[in-house]
Amino acid sequence: MTASDAERAVDEALALVARNPDTGGHRAAAWSRAREIAARAGAATRPRTHRVPLAEALGEVLAVPLEALTDLPSFDTSAMDGWAVSGPGPWTVRPGADVLAGAERPDPLADGEAVRIATGARIPADTTAVIRSEHSREAHGQLYADRDVVTGQDIRLRGQECRSGDQLLPAGSGVTPAVLGLAAAAGYDELLTRPRPRVEVLVLGDELLTEGRPHDGLIRDALSPMLGPWLDRMGADVTGTRRLGDDAEGVEALLRAVTGSAADVVVTTGGTASGPVDHVHPVLSRAGAELLVDGVAVRPGHPMLLARLDSGARHLVGLPGNPLAAVSGLLTLAEPLLRGLAGRAPRPRWTAPVRGAVSGHPYDTRLVPVVLTSEEAVPLRFSGPAMLRGIAAADALAVVPPHGAKDGQELEILELPWSAGGCFT
Ligand SMILES: Nc1nc2c(c(=O)[nH]1)N[C@H]1C(S)=C(S)[C@@H](COP(=O)(O)OP(=O)(O)OC[C@H]3O[C@@H](n4cnc5c(N)ncnc54)[C@H](O)[C@@H]3O)O[C@H]1N2
Numbered sequence: 001m002t003a004s005d006a007e008r009a010v011d012e013a014l015a016l017v018a019r020n021p022d023t024g025g026h027r028a029a030a031w032s033r034a035r036e037i038a039a040r041a042g043a044a045t046r047p048r049t050h051r052v053p054l055a056e057a058l059g060e061v062l063a064v065p066l067e068a069l070t071d072l073p074s075f076d077t078s079a080m081d082g083w084a085v086s087g088p089g090p091w092t093v094r095p096g097a098d099v100l101a102g103a104e105r106p107d108p109l110a111d112g113e114a115v116r117i118a119t120g121a122r123i124p125a126d127t128t129a130v131i132r133s134e135h136s137r138e139a140h141g142q143l144y145a146d147r148d149v150v151t152g153q154d155i156r157l158r159g160q161e162c163r164s165g166d167q168l169l170p171a172g173s174g175v176t177p178a179v180l181g182l183a184a185a186a187g188y189d190e191l192l193t194r195p196r197p198r199v200e201v202l203v204l205g206d207e208l209l210t211e212g213r214p215h216d217g218l219i220r221d222a223l224s225p226m227l228g229p230w231l232d233r234m235g236a237d238v239t240g241t242r243r244l245g246d247d248a249e250g251v252e253a254l255l256r257a258v259t260g261s262a263a264d265v266v267v268t269t270g271g272t273a274s275g276p277v278d279h280v281h282p283v284l285s286r287a288g289a290e291l292l293v294d295g296v297a298v299r300p301g302h303p304m305l306l307a308r309l310d311s312g313a314r315h316l317v318g319l320p321g322n323p324l325a326a327v328s329g330l331l332t333l334a335e336p337l338l339r340g341l342a343g344r345a346p347r348p349r350w351t352a353p354v355r356g357a358v359s360g361h362p363y364d365t366r367l368v369p370v371v372l373t374s375e376e377a378v379p380l381r382f383s384g385p386a387m388l389r390g391i392a393a394a395d396a397l398a399v400v401p402p403h404g405a406k407d408g409q410e411l412e413i414l415e416l417p418w419s420a421g422g423c424f425t
């Protein structure tokens, strides 16, 4: 998708949210549409790039293609410990002249000559083959091969893996440990990357305790401990997690974050519905934010929202306060937005057959915690909007279409970052 496609899609999303007359100006987006809107909003944002040492690039995304700065291998190399030989055998052993990895350029071989060579050492000019030490015998200054010698055997030719200038990886590739290794092999000390999107988390609510057991109508804040690490595993740079009360001071702090946070994305929790202290909509409206998604046809989590701040320079994801509803918003809106912002392609879609029938909502998609076996997705109990017991034991969420799924039906699977391979996917 080009940036202009993404911008057009954002305009369409704005028009859609604005068009509906019956709901005070908004309507729930279909679940897959909401994900697309979030992905496109991220992709339409002007990318930030920076040049960083290899060791700091892990988890970021290549801003430009990775092009080889050298041929690989950069010289003809012995693939085995043994002998470099020239012409047909037997060969006369060059005395006292082992060729080692990293050593000076060896002298060329004469026809009928052999020299002992180590894996990774430079091949002497005019070598026709390398013979493994276990396939040869040395006697009285002569070398004999125990089996047929094929010209070129066990020689890694210069440029076999790539030529200088070849594209090794496209822009948008995630920097994994393997990419760091490849970049180093190809001659890089630094990479031009798109940094992880910065995310600030604001947890709203007066009823939240930071320690101890719930008491007197107060409950433990389950989202602060969960969201920072979860967003981190999604590839975000979480700059902080703050708790804001429902009082005037909390509302002003929320407004300041909406208008002036240094983060690319503000994630809020709670206050998305229409209760007396649900401040997110009024604050967004005061700040002149544009709602790209205002409610999603998904259970749990339907009051989730996505707003565009500063003409698309920054975004806000409003997660509902019910903890599993917040997870649903994280996967529905935050994840595609962050991937778009980081320049990553949407995650590959895959399905698995579900074990047993799963009940559905009449109109909305359901996200159901599942354990993955090698054959199927097994739904878990305790998956109500306010419960974390199911998701804490889950590998993934299964996407159940409206009206539910039959036993064995293929369902889209959203793997959780820790079961899908950390923050590199
Ligand atoms: N009249 C309506 N009421 C509600 C609707 C609706 O459509 N109409 N939707 C319900 C649904 S569904 C959800 S989800 C919630 C979303 O509410 P909010 O985003 O405004 O969240 P809160 O009201 O602040 O909290 C909801 C629930 O979650 C608990 N909570 C909040 N933060 C945390 C936290 N950090 N850790 C643990 N639990 C948290 C909070 O105590 C509430 O129990 O609205 C429904 N209402």
Ligand code: MOO
Residues within 6 Å of the ligand: 298, 299, 300, 301, 302, 303, 320, 322, 324, 325, 385, 386
């Ligand atoms: O969206 Mo709410 O999660 O159904 O509780």
